[in-house]
Amino acid sequence: MPERISEAELAVMEVLWADAPLTAADVAARLGARDWSDRTVKTMLGRLLAKGVLRHDEDGRRYLYRPAVERATYVAGDVRRLVDRLFGGRAAPLVAHLAEANGLSDADLAELEALVKELRA
Amino acid sequence: MPERISEAELAVMEVLWADAPLTAADVAARLGARDWSDRTVKTMLGRLLAKGVLRHDEDGRRYLYRPAVERATYVAGDVRRLVDRLFGGRAAPLVAHLAEANGLSDADLAELEALVKELRA
């Protein structure tokens, strides 16, 4: 059962995937670009705890937060949802789409060629 | 400005991308698997009209609905959002992820190899 993480919640997760454990204040500080009130950050942390994708340990009177799911796990779930929703559950058409949409540079293609070669070996 | 389409709304769009124009009743009939009340289908159609992704023409006392955006356009936008959100805006890491996550079968890899070869030519 892959827990859904919303857009704003994801920003918080990214901070903690990059560095953990952190206090709520630390997280807020590292979300400078978003310019949220620290109240808002607290709300996000609370919701993420409720969803089970964050853990917290007591540190005196406050909490230290850290991810309870790995980024790769979340990413995999999200990609799978996209593939299921829009490409009939098959990855190959998505790759074809990326290629056709000019989403792949020459360098990407070279890299991809090497990757394919390796996987087929 | 790519209009967001929710999960349930997408089901309605898929019906109309597959065959249009259709009446509300037709759409409801083709959503059998979802088993929605036709009220619900009407709500979806109304919201999709408001979002500008559907058009309707009058047909006597009722409407005939058809898409105002192509499926490929919507898919491209959605894929781009995913790539931006989780892969730093670069498509190659997504492809690598798909490969590593065993999302690609042997047949997919063969197909992909041919595709890469063609694109690099």
Next chain:
DNA sequence: GCTTGACGACTACAGCTGTAATCGATAGCA
């Protein structure tokens, strides 16, 4: 010791989403 500031818990509220119900007009059948 008393005050103030930090912290977590709880509450708020509007917009979106899923899932409908109700209302008013009308078209077709009896």
Next chain:
DNA sequence: TGCTATCGATTACAGCTGTAGTCGTCAAGC
């Protein structure tokens, strides 16, 4: 011509999301 089934328009309502504000407590400085 009057009743009923149908259609679109409007309204409902709970849960999620973005974005906070309020409250009670406790710790640290004065």
